[in-house]
Amino acid sequence: MKAAVFEQTGKLSIQDKPIPNLASGDVLIKVDLCGVCASDLAALHGDVTDYSPPVVMGHELAGIVVDSRRSDVKVGEKVTVNPMLSCGTCEYCRADLDKYCEEIEGIGHDIDGGYAEYIRMPKHGVDTEKLISVPDAIPAEDLLFLEPLGCCLNAMRETMFDKSVAILGAGPIGLLFAQLTKKKGLQTFVLEPLVHRRDAAEKLGVDAAIDITEKSIGEMIETTSGGVDTVISATTNNMRAIDLAFKVVRRGGCINFFGLAPAGQEIRVNLEHFHYMGHKLMASWAFSRWSLNESRRLLLDHELQFTPLLTDRYPIEKAVEAFENARNRRGVKSVLAGP
Numbered sequence: 001m002k003a004a005v006f007e008q009t010g011k012l013s014i015q016d017k018p019i020p021n022l023a024s025g026d027v028l029i030k031v032d033l034c035g036v037c038a039s040d041l042a043a044l045h046g047d048v049t050d051y052s053p054p055v056v057m058g059h060e061l062a063g064i065v066v067d068s069r070r071s072d073v074k075v076g077e078k079v080t081v082n083p084m085l086s087c088g089t090c091e092y093c094r095a096d097l098d099k100y101c102e103e104i105e106g107i108g109h110d111i112d113g114g115y116a117e118y119i120r121m122p123k124h125g126v127d128t129e130k131l132i133s134v135p136d137a138i139p140a141e142d143l144l145f146l147e148p149l150g151c152c153l154n155a156m157r158e159t160m161f162d163k164s165v166a167i168l169g170a171g172p173i174g175l176l177f178a179q180l181t182k183k184k185g186l187q188t189f190v191l192e193p194l195v196h197r198r199d200a201a202e203k204l205g206v207d208a209a210i211d212i213t214e215k216s217i218g219e220m221i222e223t224t225s226g227g228v229d230t231v232i233s234a235t236t237n238n239m240r241a242i243d244l245a246f247k248v249v250r251r252g253g254c255i256n257f258f259g260l261a262p263a264g265q266e267i268r269v270n271l272e273h274f275h276y277m278g279h280k281l282m283a284s285w286a287f288s289r290w291s292l293n294e295s296r297r298l299l300l301d302h303e304l305q306f307t308p309l310l311t312d313r314y315p316i317e318k319a320v321e322a323f324e325n326a327r328n329r330r331g332v333k334s335v336l337a338g339p
């Protein structure tokens with residue numbers, strides 16, 4: 001089978017690999033679609049370190065079970081995965097904080113993921129309920145968003161909201177957040193330099209999708225009488241994004257630095273100023289079992305729109321081009337498609 005392997009920083013290669021062999025309790029999934037995630041781009045670029053190359057990347061997958069060595073999973077089931085395999089018994093796992101488990105193994109990070117024709121879901125992953133089944137009627141095009149949406153739902157639960165919110169970036173994550181904040185009844189601004197992504201935000205019904213010129217930002221601050229209550233940064237948290245977040249948040253407001261950051265990026269805060277501004281600074285990342293369940297429910301109830309998000313499809317052989325496309329922010333979401 002064809003697979004896109006993250007070999008080392010800067011090197012993604014297309015390889016012919018054997019279809020994984022199953023042991024007792026394992027499941028084999030044929031991958032239909034797998035989303036290209038910003039964290040994969042960051043890993044390839046050397047900005048994040050929670051990957052163990054060489055590894056087949058890809059953790060936002062939609063597929064079908066084609067072989068099962070267990071009685072509780074049937075061939076033909078439509079599935080995705082909770083890509084954080086963990087021990088299931090430690091303090092963190094019991095508190096639904098699997099991401100902090102010491103035995104964490106990330107699908108597409110540490111063990112082979114979905115940028116391949118097939119993926120093996122190991123026994124302990126299924127035993128700890130990390131294989132997620134959905135009804136046949138859910139299209140793969142929606143299903144691949146179950147994990148990213150789960151990350152957004154986790155962040156939504158952690159963030160402090162009041163009436164208005166500014167989302168920095170109208171990439172796939174920003175556009176998921178925008179739909180969630182609208183559903184929550186919040187006045188939703190999306191700040192995005194690229195016109196095609198602002199258009200997508202507008203089509204999804206945000207209150208305003210604005211460029212990041214002085215003039216537009218000034219107007220937004222005026223409309224909100226001094227700034228928004230909440231900022232969710234759904235973009236790379238470089239100095240420019242960090243400055244923008246502080247510029248548009250009101251006194252006492254909350255900033256959630258959800259996006260990844262370039263390696264070595266720091267925030268410097270004058271503590272006295274911070275104290276009197278009363279800002280609430282936080283970061284949310286990844287998902288929980290709760291948030292993936294909630295995400296699954298929203299998918300099944302067709303509560304969100306995913307079609308405007310999925311813009312660019314590539315076969316696995318063209319993974320390098322797909323990464324380039326995503327890195328250059330063409331379209332919104334790029335995905336790899338199985339044969």
Ligand SMILES: [Zn+2]
Nearest residue numbers: 037039060148
């Ligand atoms: Zn992801």
Ligand SMILES: [Zn+2]
Nearest residue numbers: 087090093101
């Ligand atoms: Zn654990």
